[in-house]
Amino acid sequence: xxxxxxxxxxxxxxxxxxxxxxxxxxxxxxxxxxxxxxxxxxxxxxxxxxxxxxxxxxxxxxxxxxxxxxxxxxxxxxxxxxxxxxxxxxxxxxxxxxxxxxxxxxxxxxxxxxxxxxxxxxxxxxxxxxxxxxxxxxxxxxxxxxxxxxxxxxxxxxxxxxxxxxxxxxxxxxxxxxxxxxxxxxxxxxxxxxxxxxxxxxxxxxxxxxxxxxxxxxxxxxxxxxxxxxxxxxxxxxxxxxxxxxxxxxxxxxxxxxxxxxxxxxxxxxxxxxxxxxxxxxxxxxxxxxxxxxxxxxxxxxxxxxxxxxxxx
Numbered sequence: 001x002x003x004x005x006x007x008x009x010x011x012x013x014x015x016x017x018x019x020x021x022x023x024x025x026x027x028x029x030x031x032x033x034x035x036x037x038x039x040x041x042x043x044x045x046x047x048x049x050x051x052x053x054x055x056x057x058x059x060x061x062x063x064x065x066x067x068x069x070x071x072x073x074x075x076x077x078x079x080x081x082x083x084x085x086x087x088x089x090x091x092x093x094x095x096x097x098x099x100x101x102x103x104x105x106x107x108x109x110x111x112x113x114x115x116x117x118x119x120x121x122x123x124x125x126x127x128x129x130x131x132x133x134x135x136x137x138x139x140x141x142x143x144x145x146x147x148x149x150x151x152x153x154x155x156x157x158x159x160x161x162x163x164x165x166x167x168x169x170x171x172x173x174x175x176x177x178x179x180x181x182x183x184x185x186x187x188x189x190x191x192x193x194x195x196x197x198x199x200x201x202x203x204x205x206x207x208x209x210x211x212x213x214x215x216x217x218x219x220x221x222x223x224x225x226x227x228x229x230x231x232x233x234x235x236x237x238x239x240x241x242x243x244x245x246x247x248x249x250x251x252x253x254x255x256x257x258x259x260x261x262x263x264x265x266x267x268x269x270x271x272x273x274x275x276x277x278x279x280x281x282x283x284x285x286x287x288x289x290x291x292x293x294x295x296x297x298x299x300x301x302x303x304x305x306x307x308x309x310x311x312x313x
Contacts, residue, residue: 156206
C-alpha cells in the first residue's frame with residue numbers, strides 16, 4: 001500500500017458539519033450582492049474575475065487580481081495627450097481623472113509593466129496545470145508509490161508558484177505606492193489584501209503537503225480538531241474574505257477597467273492616433289449640429305416623406 005498526500009482539510013467527518021453550515025450561511029449572505037452586481041451593467045466587470053472560479057484554490061482569484069493590478073499600474077503611465085487610450089478613459093464615472101495638460105507620457109514603463117503582468121498571468125495559468133494533475137485520479141495514488149510521489153511534487157509546485165506570484169503582487173503593489181501616489185489607497189489596499197490572503201492559503205497548503213495517508217478511510221494527521229480548525233481558519237476563511245472584498249466595491253469604477261481592462265498589447269501607432277482624432281472630430285461636429293438644430297426642425301427627407309403621406313390621404 002502506497003502513502004499518498006493527505007487530502008487538504010482532512011476526511012469529512014461529522015465534526016465538519018458546524019463550520020460547513022457556518023460558511024454556507026456566510027456565502028449565502030453574499031448572494032443578493034452577487035445578483036445586484038450581475039444585473040448592474042456598470043459593475044459587470046467584476047464577473048470577469050469569476051470566470052475561472054471553478055475550484056476552491058488560489059487560482060480562483062489570481063488571474064483576476066493580476067488584471068486589476070495591471071489597470072492600476074498602467075492607467076497612471078498615460079500622459080495628457082495619450083490618456084484617451086487608457087482603460088480609465090473608457091470608464092464612465094470612474095475614480096480616475098484625466099491628467100493635467102502637459103503631463104508627460106511614459107510609454108517605456110507602460111510596456112515593461114504590461115510584459116510583467118502578461119508573464120504573471122501566464123505563470124498563474126501554468127500553476128493550474130500541476131494542481132489539476134495532482135488532484136486527478138487521487139484514489140489511484142494508493143496503489144503506486146511513484147505516482148503518489150509525483151502527485152505530491154506537483155501539488156507542492158502548484159502551491160509554491162502561487163505563493164511566489166502572490167508575494168510578487170504584494171511587492172508590486174507596495175512599489176506602486178511610491179511611483180504612482182495618485183492611485184487610490186482603496187484600490188491598492190484591495191489588491192494588497194486579496195493577494196496577501198491568497199498567499200496565506202498557499203502557505204497553508206505548502207505546510208500540510210508533507211502529510212501522508214495510506215487510505216482515505218484510515219487515520220490522517222489532518223483529521224484532528226486542531227488540523228480541522230487550521231483548515232477553516234487559513235484556507236476557507238481567507239477565500240470568503242477575498243470574495244467579500246471583491247464584491248462590495250464598484251471594481252470597474254475604482255480600478256478604471258473600462259469594459260475589458262487593459263486589453264492593449266501595445267500603444268496605438270501615430271497613424272492610428274491620427275485616424276482616431278479624425279473620428280472624434282466628426283462625432284463632435286455631429287453632436288454640435290444636433291444641439292444647434294431647433295427643437296421643431298425636421299430633416300428634409302422626413303419632410304418629403306410626410307408630405308407624400310399627406311397627399312395619399
